[in-house]
Amino acid sequence: MLRNQTFGFVFQQFFMIPNATVLDNVALPLAIAGVGRRERNARGMEVLAQVELADKAANRATALSGGQKQRMVIARALANRPRVIFADEPTGNLDSATGAVVTDLLFTLNALEGITLVIVTHDEELAARCDSRCAITDGSLAAGSTTNVPMAVRRPATVSA
C-alpha cells in the first residue's frame, strides 16, 4: 500500500508491460489499487496530458521512443498522486536533449505539485539542481554531502544521491 499510494517509481530501464497500450501501462498502479476502469482511464489520460503524451495513449508501449518511454514512466509514477517520486538514473538511457526535457518535467512537478523527488544519478549537472545531495561511494555515505537549502524550510525537497 505504501509503495502503491505514497511512492512513485521511475526506473532507468523503464520497465513496462510490452504489449499493453501506453494508457494501460500508465494506469497499472491504479489497476493494482483496484480503481474501476472508467476512473482509471480518466486519470490515465490526465497524467498523460501532463507529460504531453495524450496523443500516444492508444499506441503500444514498445513503439515509443526513449524520451517518450521515460515520460510515460513518469506519468505512471504520477498516476496515484504520490508524495515522493524515486527516480533511478532517469536520464541515464536518454540523449542530453531528451534528458533535459525529462529533467525539466520532474523539477516542474516538484515546484508545482509539491512532490518530493529522490533522484539517483551520476550526472553532476542534474545533482546540482537538487536541494540536497548525498555522495555515496561503494554503498556508504562519503564526504561532500551538501544541503543547498536548509532542511528546516521543510518545503518539498529534491534530494540527489
Add this chain to the structure above:
Amino acid sequence: MNLGEIIRTATANTFRSRLRTTLTVLAIFVGAFTLSLTNGVGTGITAYIDTQVSRMGAGDVMIINKVAPGTVDMFGGSSEGPTVHDPDRVSALSSDGMRIQVLTDADLANLLTIDGITQVEPFVSVMTDFISRGSGAKYDFTVNPGGAGLNLDIVAGRPLREDDGPVLLLPVSFLAALDFANPEAAVGASVAIGVTDVLGNVHVTAADIVGVQEATLFGAGAIISESLKSALHDQQSTGMPEGYRDVYTTASAHFEATPGTSGEDAVKTALRAAGYNGTTLQDQLGVVTTVINAVVGVLNAFGIIALIAAGFGIINTLLMSVQERTREIGLMKSLGMSRRRLFALFSSEAIFIGFLGSALGVVAAVVVGGIVSAYVANGPLAGLAGLRIIAFDPIAILAVIGLVMALAFIAGTLPAARAARLDPIDALRYE
C-alpha cells in the same frame, strides 16, 4: 486489483503466447475429450439397461430356484462331504452336466406358505421346433420363457393380455421370412407352431399373431400367451412318465415388500431357510452393471492419466511464463501488488487454460459421441432398438469441466507461488 480485474488480466495474459497456450490447451483437450467420451459410454449403456429393466415391469418379482442342501460342488458333494441321497428329491441334469435341483408342484405350494410371497408361477419351458405360415417354409423358432410380464416395444398390434387365447407376439425378424409386407399385415394372421414330444411325434398348433415386437436385450425368442404355452407344454410332455411332467427349473414369485429394502432381504432369508434361492432382476443385473462400471472405470482412468500428463504441461507453460515475465512481476510488486493477488493472477491463468481445454474437449466429445452413436445405432448394433451407446448427462459434463479446472489450479500453484515469492528488487534486476 479486484477479482474481476485479475480474471480479465489473466485471460488476456494467456493469449500473449498463443502457440504455447494452444499446445497446452491441446493436451488438456485430449484428456477432457477421452474422459467425457468414456463417461458418455457409461451413461449411454446404463441408461439403456435401465430402460430395458423398466420394460421388465414390476420390480417386486423374484426368480426362485431350489438349492441342494449344503454347498454343492462340481461332483454333487458339499463342503461337509457327500450328500446323503434322498429319493424324493427330484433333480435333473442341466445341459453342461451339472446336477440341478428342480421345483415340483409340492414346492410351489410350499413357497406360497412363506411370509411375503403372494403369488408363484412356474417357468414352463417350451422347446418349440418351428414356425410356418400356410404352406410356406418352416423356420426354427424359440419361445422366450419370460412370458407375458415383459413390456416390449410393440411395433404393431397390442401387447399380450392375461385372458388371451392361443396367441403370440411375432419378432420383427420373422416378418420377411413369413412373407409379411409390413408389421401391420402380420397382425391378425394365423401361423402354425410345431413341437416334438419325447416319443418323436410332431404336434402342430395354430396360433394368431396379435402384435409385432422389437428385439430386446433380455431373452431371445417370441413372447407367447400363457394358454398357448400350456397347450404346447402338454403336447411336448406327451409320453413322459408321471412325476417328470410337472417339474420346473425356476418359478417367478411376487413378493410383498418394497424392492431394494430390508423387507426384500427378509423374504430372501425366509426363502433360503426353506431351501430356495430368490433373485430379483436387480440382483441379476447387478453383475452386468458391476462389469460395465468396472470397464468404464478403467477407461476413465486412462482419461485421468492423460489429464495428469496435461497438468505437467500446465506447470511447464506457467513456469516459462513466470520466467519470461519476471521483470513485469517485479514491476507489479514494486507498484504495490500483493503476493496473494499475484498468486491469484497466475492461478487464474492456469484455471483459464484448464477451462479452455476442457470446454473444447467436452464439446468435441459431444459432437463425436453423437455421430458415433448414430452410426452404431444404424449399423453394428441396429438390433438393439433405443440404444444410444454414448449419451451425455449435463451434470457429468459440468463435473468433467470442474475436475479439469481443479486439476489446472493444482498444477498452477507451483508457478503461481514462485511468482508470488519473487523479490521485487531481484525481479527487476533479472535479465
